[in-house]
Structure formats: structure tokens, C-alpha cells
Amino acid sequence: MKIVDLEIYQASIPLHTPFKTALRTVTVAESIFVKMTADNGITGWGEAPPTHVITGESLASIHYAIDKLIRPILIGASLSSYAHILAQLEKVIVRNSSAKAAVDMAIYDCLAQEANQPLYQYLGGYRSSLENDYTVSVNAKEQMQKDAKLYKENGFRILKVKVGKDTAAKDIARVAAVREAVGEDVLIRLDANQGWTAKEAVNAITQMEAMGLNIELVEQPVAAHDLLGLKYITEHTKTPIMADEAVFSSQDARRVLEMGAADFINIKLMKAGGIYQAMKIANLAEIYGVSCMVGSMIETKLGITAAAHFAASHPAITRFDFDAPLMLADDILEGGVHYQGKGKTITFSNQSGLGIKTVKESYLQSVKREGEW
Structure with a gap:
């Protein structure tokens, strides 16, 4: 099972009530979504919200990290060697943890689907x-x-x-x-x-x-x-x-x-x-x-x-x-x-x-x- 495509989307959904903490107030949930497609037709999904005050990431930085740095190591890679892919993912860019998480989720979604099991x-x-x-x-x-x-x-x-x-x-x-x-x-x-x-x-x-x-x-x-x-x-x-x-x-x-x-x-x-x-x-x-x-x-x-x-x-x-x-x-x-x-x-x-x-x-x-x- 090889990765043949990785699509990137931006999502924006309003909150029904503002969310307030010591660090920030949030009224709209914004995220980057990724859709991973394998050569057998399986698709996996992942999400990365920008949490500036905690991870330091923005919508733009998440998109750039995935599109320009992470995508090249994924396309054509075999998911049967997912540990190798995830080790590369960790090394290709420091920090940027939410961007990495979105791709990691999509990988595991594909793997569990191929195994015909719920991910848990x-x-x-x-x-x-x-x-x-x-x-x-x-x-x-x-x-x-x-x-x-x-x-x-x-x-x-x-x-x-x-x-x-x-x-x-x-x-x-x-x-x-x-x-x-x-x-x-x-x-x-x-x-x-x-x-x-x-x-x-x-x-x-x-x-x-x-x-x-x-x-x-x-x-x-x-x-x-x-x-x-x-x-x-x-x-x-x-x-x-x-x-x-x-x-x-x-x-x-x-x-x-x-x-x-x-x-x-x-x-x-x-x-x-x-x-x-x-x-x-x-x-x-x-x-x-x-x-x-x-x-x-x-x-x-x-x-x-x-x-x-x-x-x-x-x-x-x-x-x-x-x-x-x-x-x-x-x-x-x-x-x-x-x-x-x-x-x-x-x-x-x-x-x-x-x-x-x-x-x-x-x-x-x-x-x-x-x-x-």
C-alpha cells in the first residue's frame, strides 16, 4: 500500500459560545485537514489546528510544513514501512507538532482500514x-x-x-x-x-x-x-x-x-x-x-x-x-x-x-x- 496523494484543506467552524482560558479566547475553530490516498483506494484523514500560544503554529505554517517539507517524503512511500515514514516525519522539520500529527493520523487511519479494524x-x-x-x-x-x-x-x-x-x-x-x-x-x-x-x-x-x-x-x-x-x-x-x-x-x-x-x-x-x-x-x-x-x-x-x-x-x-x-x-x-x-x-x-x-x-x-x- 503506497501513498499516491496528499490533499490539504482549510476548515473553519464557529463555536456556539466563546472558549476562554488564561491564554486566549476562541470564537472560531480553524484547522488544516489532510486527506491521504493510497494506491489501493484507501483514504485516510488527519487534522491540525493552529494553537499559536501553545504549539506556535499558524494555518500558514502548518500548510507550508505539510505541503513543502512533509509531502515529498510521503508520496510513493510504502505504508507497510510506516515506522520508517514516521521516523522521517520526525526528522524532516523540528517542532511543528500539529502539522506532523495531522499526517500521522492519516497514516494510522489508512493502516487500520487495511487491517479492517477500528483504530483503537x-x-x-x-x-x-x-x-x-x-x-x-x-x-x-x-x-x-x-x-x-x-x-x-x-x-x-x-x-x-x-x-x-x-x-x-x-x-x-x-x-x-x-x-x-x-x-x-x-x-x-x-x-x-x-x-x-x-x-x-x-x-x-x-x-x-x-x-x-x-x-x-x-x-x-x-x-x-x-x-x-x-x-x-x-x-x-x-x-x-x-x-x-x-x-x-x-x-x-x-x-x-x-x-x-x-x-x-x-x-x-x-x-x-x-x-x-x-x-x-x-x-x-x-x-x-x-x-x-x-x-x-x-x-x-x-x-x-x-x-x-x-x-x-x-x-x-x-x-x-x-x-x-x-x-x-x-x-x-x-x-x-x-x-x-x-x-x-x-x-x-x-x-x-x-x-x-x-x-x-x-x-x-x-x-x-x-x-x-
């Missing part, structure tokens, strides 16, 4: 359903309280609450308001998106512990590069700490694990560069006895479908953050993963690969030709 089974098939969370954007505490109550009413048992945008005191008030709104039977995990200093984080977390707010974990409280600060927080709080932006690669994961800088790791295909590299992180975490979450950027159901298949394949992955498609005004796919119960549970079809039947062409714009930017 092709990768190991550890579980067949996932419990999803829903994110409460950072807003005034009254709005966050209202949002959290609605998400609980929709059936979500796990809420991911964004903090880190203002002072720690305001964040504590926000979290307290959310806890009051949802009661004690909902898991609350916090995501500061690098918004605190180490001392601010310890102060805020210990206050929330004293208040009995019962936080499941706190994700990336300090700047991505501040591993000593992350370690300080982990050692000076009872609440588990999760590394997110601090871990892009397996080398990053090794440093965090060796230092004992965090209790959990959040793996994202867009940070790791795809499933092949993400699997290395999960395997390494398993060796250290550390559990992982698989999360996402603001992606369509295409990217989330690939991430969910990966997450279902590995025993070290115990938490799942795949609510991004629920924030979009429309579903761009026919096929992919199934959201049950307003999105609380994710299940998989018995279709091979990613299970994508069609992509709505009305949302796609071809950017195959140079100069369309």
Missing part, C-alpha cells in the same frame, strides 16, 4: 468507551456557576474549570462558586494554563484544600519551562498536579517523570506530533506508574476521533478531555466517534480506521496551491 483495536483495544468531561471557561464567577450547573444537568460528572487569568483570590472565588453550584457528586479538575507562579499556586491550592473544595487535580499551574516550580507545587500540596504544556515529547516526559515534577501527564496529539510519538509518552508513563489524560486543542471531531482512538488503546490513559466538538456550532463529519448522553460518554463504531464516512465539503477550502494565503 488496531492500537491495542484496551477499552471501548470513554467518560468525557466538559470545560467551564474562565468568566465572572456568576457565569461560571451558571455554566457548571447546566453541564451537570446535561449529565456530566466531571468538570474541567479554567483558572489562572486573574488573581489567585478571584480564582478561588470562582472555584468555590462552581463547587456550590454542582454539589459534591461532581469531580472538579482545574486548569490554570500556566497562569500562576509556583508560590501563587501553592497558596491557592492549599487554601482550596482548607476550604474543602475537593479538587481532583490541578493542570499546568506554572509556565511550561518551569519544571522546578512544577516540582515545588507537587511537593507542597496534597492535590495531585498534572503536567500539560510542560510535556510535548517523550524527552519532556522523561524529565518530568525523573524529577517527580508532576503526578499526572496530559498527552495531546498536537503537542506530541501524532499517535506514534504519543504512544512513547504513554509507555514511559506506564513504566513510572504514572497515569495520563489525553486532551485536545479546539479541534473538530476529526482530530478528536483520532485522539479518542489512541486514548482507548492504552492502560496508562485514565482520563479523557474531548469536549471540543461539543462547543462547535456544527459537526463537520459523518462518522467518527459517537457522543452519547449529550457528550458525557464516547463510543466507537465497528467501522475500520477512524470510521470517517464523509467530511462536509461546505466547511473545506482547498489550500493545495501555493499563494492562496
Whole structure:
């Protein structure tokens, strides 16, 4: 099975409600889609959203990386030697992890289709359903309280609450308001998106512990590069700490694990560069006895479908953050993963690969030709 074509598209879908974190506010989900065609007629899909404040990529840079640097190593390559292709993919350009992830997804989609298996089974098939969370954007505490109550009413048992945008005191008030709104039977995990200093984080977390707010974990409280600060927080709080932006690669994961800088790791295909590299992180975490979450950027159901298949394949992955498609005004796919119960549970079809039947062409714009930017 040889790769004979790689088409590139730009997709743009509005969100029904703005998504707000300590780093950015998003109102439209934009992505680069790739469609890989093999000589036996199998087609595979992949997605790369530009997340400037995390991966440093833009729509233009993703397109250029795929079209001018990655495409030449793919056309004519045999997918039976996919490990060789993916090793080349890692070397052809440094970083550009989302661009690499889109191509990696398409490769695995083709491989699983050829094997006539859903991708999660092709990768190991550890579980067949996932419990999803829903994110409460950072807003005034009254709005966050209202949002959290609605998400609980929709059936979500796990809420991911964004903090880190203002002072720690305001964040504590926000979290307290959310806890009051949802009661004690909902898991609350916090995501500061690098918004605190180490001392601010310890102060805020210990206050929330004293208040009995019962936080499941706190994700990336300090700047991505501040591993000593992350370690300080982990050692000076009872609440588990999760590394997110601090871990892009397996080398990053090794440093965090060796230092004992965090209790959990959040793996994202867009940070790791795809499933092949993400699997290395999960395997390494398993060796250290550390559990992982698989999360996402603001992606369509295409990217989330690939991430969910990966997450279902590995025993070290115990938490799942795949609510991004629920924030979009429309579903761009026919096929992919199934959201049950307003999105609380994710299940998989018995279709091979990613299970994508069609992509709505009305949302796609071809950017195959140079100069369309």
C-alpha cells in the first residue's frame, strides 16, 4: 500500500459560545485537514489546528510544513514501512507538532482500514468507551456557576474549570462558586494554563484544600519551562498536579517523570506530533506508574476521533478531555466517534480506521496551491 496523494484543506467552524482560558479566547475553530490516498483506494484523514500560544503554529505554517517539507517524503512511500515514514516525519522539520500529527493520523487511519479494524483495536483495544468531561471557561464567577450547573444537568460528572487569568483570590472565588453550584457528586479538575507562579499556586491550592473544595487535580499551574516550580507545587500540596504544556515529547516526559515534577501527564496529539510519538509518552508513563489524560486543542471531531482512538488503546490513559466538538456550532463529519448522553460518554463504531464516512465539503477550502494565503 503506497501513498499516491496528499490533499490539504482549510476548515473553519464557529463555536456556539466563546472558549476562554488564561491564554486566549476562541470564537472560531480553524484547522488544516489532510486527506491521504493510497494506491489501493484507501483514504485516510488527519487534522491540525493552529494553537499559536501553545504549539506556535499558524494555518500558514502548518500548510507550508505539510505541503513543502512533509509531502515529498510521503508520496510513493510504502505504508507497510510506516515506522520508517514516521521516523522521517520526525526528522524532516523540528517542532511543528500539529502539522506532523495531522499526517500521522492519516497514516494510522489508512493502516487500520487495511487491517479492517477500528483504530483503537488496531492500537491495542484496551477499552471501548470513554467518560468525557466538559470545560467551564474562565468568566465572572456568576457565569461560571451558571455554566457548571447546566453541564451537570446535561449529565456530566466531571468538570474541567479554567483558572489562572486573574488573581489567585478571584480564582478561588470562582472555584468555590462552581463547587456550590454542582454539589459534591461532581469531580472538579482545574486548569490554570500556566497562569500562576509556583508560590501563587501553592497558596491557592492549599487554601482550596482548607476550604474543602475537593479538587481532583490541578493542570499546568506554572509556565511550561518551569519544571522546578512544577516540582515545588507537587511537593507542597496534597492535590495531585498534572503536567500539560510542560510535556510535548517523550524527552519532556522523561524529565518530568525523573524529577517527580508532576503526578499526572496530559498527552495531546498536537503537542506530541501524532499517535506514534504519543504512544512513547504513554509507555514511559506506564513504566513510572504514572497515569495520563489525553486532551485536545479546539479541534473538530476529526482530530478528536483520532485522539479518542489512541486514548482507548492504552492502560496508562485514565482520563479523557474531548469536549471540543461539543462547543462547535456544527459537526463537520459523518462518522467518527459517537457522543452519547449529550457528550458525557464516547463510543466507537465497528467501522475500520477512524470510521470517517464523509467530511462536509461546505466547511473545506482547498489550500493545495501555493499563494492562496
